[in-house]
Amino acid sequence: MTQDVIVLGAGIVGVSVALHLRQRGWQVTLVDRRAPGEATSFGNAGLIEASSVVPYAFPRDWGTVLKFALNRSTALRYDLRSLPAYAPWLARFWWESAPTRLAAAARDMLPLIRMSVAEHEALIARAGVADLVRPTGWLEAYRSQDQFEREAGAAQRIANEHGLGMKVLDAGALQRLESSLDGGYAGAIHWADPRSVIDPGALTKGYAALFEREGGRILTGDAATLERTGSGWRVMTADGLLEAQAAVVALGVWSGDVARKFGYRIPLMAKRGYHMHYANDGRAALSRPVVDIENGYVVAPMRRGLRLTTGVELACRNRPPSPVQLERAERIARPVFGLGKRLDESPWLGLRPCTPDMRPVIGAAERHPGLWFAFGHAHHGLTLGPVTGRLLAEMMSGEATFADPGAYRVGRF
Template identity: 60%
Template sequence: MDFDVIVLGAGIVGVSSAVHLQDRGRRVALVDRRAPGEETSFGNAGLIERSSIVPYGFPRSLATLLRYARNRSTDLYWDYKALPSYAGWLMRYWWESAPRRHAGAAHDMLPLISACIAEHDALIARAGAAHLVHDGGWIEAYRTQAALDKKCAAAEAAAREHGLRVEPLDAAALRAREPGIGESLCGGVHWRDPKSVRSPGALVKSYARLFESIGGVFVTGDATTLRAEHGAWTVETASGRLSARDVVIALGPWSDIVFAPLGYRIPLRVKRGYHMHYRPTRVPLSVPVVDIERGYVVAPMEDNRLRVTTGAELAMRETPPTGIQLARVEPLARAAFGIGERLDAQPWLGMRPCTPDMRPVIGPAPWHSGLWFAFGHNHHGLTLGPVTGRLLAEMITGVTPFTDPRPYRAERFG
């Protein structure tokens, strides 16, 4: 065989998995149709989100559901043509978000979230990528005092329980910390443990260069050509047909294109999202800030740019970009954060791969020897890429995993 393992997908999850496998003595080929870090991993708010101890659940309040039903909000937009395809998935998502089950998801995700900073730090140091990462946390900002007071109490309780650092900010403290924030925000909560990345795509590329420096091979290829032949897995690439004993599907929102023809019915759907870069007209932010009550993030990026990242859009993967959410949040972000002229010719559109139970799929495929899954990270692919890579590599190489991988097994979906 040409390699021991072929990793399909050169986003943060695939690249991290490839590094960990190569570190453990496997000969690894990383295969993607594009260069590393140019799809979903390229466009996000750039957060390594250590404080996200509770997954994003389906809203349970009637007021929120009615607001979403009107389809005029800034944090969610849905395309009516996509609803038939999403209906069953949304019903499962709503069911899984009941308080007891939601708490179960948080419990199962905690080992991954708790290790995310340490696993990134190890790769950042080896890749020489410290200049891309800022150790300043991020801020949840609020428009109403009632919402801020409620969050401060919950945040301090969570910080005590999980050993996190958090600082409540009133209006004066918020603007002292971030002078560019306007009067429409009345305060915030500063989570100190997360880190922010000033170019997520560049960080993934730095990890990919590390992978190649330790003997790994990146090849341009077509993941849909994956075949099982004579005890090996093969895939067609620009360098010809590659073969390996093991193959990892780490294609993020496109993973179903490969696993579905193999007979797996894993309920993976995408939440689409947009970003645009702007020139700041005030003092630029030093850390990412989320406008919680409007559902968008403004994050400082390299070259003195501000990146506005939208909430979720429910639309079919192939639907042309709408840009509706971005148009809705621009006036809000202009007033609150002083965004100026657009710096990109077109909004960037990305796909967030999500499962309805808010857990990724990590581990062996139940019906095919040598087939492994690593996808469905539900908004936290950048955060969980390195720790996913470690867990998967430990399973593939037969090492006792650092945490119980059973909550992430594919079999949970039947």
């Protein structure tokens, strides 16, 4: 079996890369151990975040740092045994989060964020999955009046600078917009431009089905078997050895393992996160995702019910799941959102692939012709999947790129 390119990883990023390459006439085979959209792309909060123009950074105020250090926060929890493995990464993350460097990261990410909704909408129309996406935006909700007023002013400046749709809602306006909320918030910022997805896994599967309809192939295989050949790359699949002139590594947090095999030492770590679905306790339905800023969780309306997604857990991939963070968030969210009984047998655990400089890796493996990378999208994998697919496909096809890809090159590490 010979194809022009093998794309390793059938999450939202890998599927999007495969689609854009196929659109340009490449013969593409998508390879993963699992079916499309069944790993990290399955379990996120379903936000296509066109308003998130500033990356999530390491806090620089010592009050927040101390709160996190006590390990009692719902927004962040750490596994003590994992801290030595995270220490170098966290030190670099803290350094990169200084105001001037964070501003540079925001500038570098802006071309991708700005195009994210449009690139999704193009694929949504082609894939026929508009029923999965709602143009409701999302709510950034605050419990503290002082913090709400402070952040509302900053949000207005960002909205004016970037032409984003937003409204500042006091407690009464928030209650009128989302009548299911039972108090708890001083107000919220309604970001209108983002889209919400009621089943992120199904959206990825819909894009994968479009890829197959347009002539692409999806095979089961193990990315760890990737190796160079005399003229390209090959990987073992359930259908036999697959060879191609090029290969793309789009495996999320597991991408670092494959890259390391070829000598690329990329500081890629997982921010773990959990979700659980709940029945509604009989209140009016929630219309859009709500981010509880102080407590670092999201409640989003999904096909299966209300999905509560947690903040960040710093724990190595091989550490067992912990119920602590989800249980803390659940206790806080239950009375406000009317969370009924749990609908899942156990909490779902996913791994967000994060670099310390808050930029993904998109582009060529500089010492290995024909090897390409597309991973490290942190909290924005769903948001940036299609736009990453377009950018990498333009690079691989020798086209003029819609944005300068220099900030995402692997050589920066």
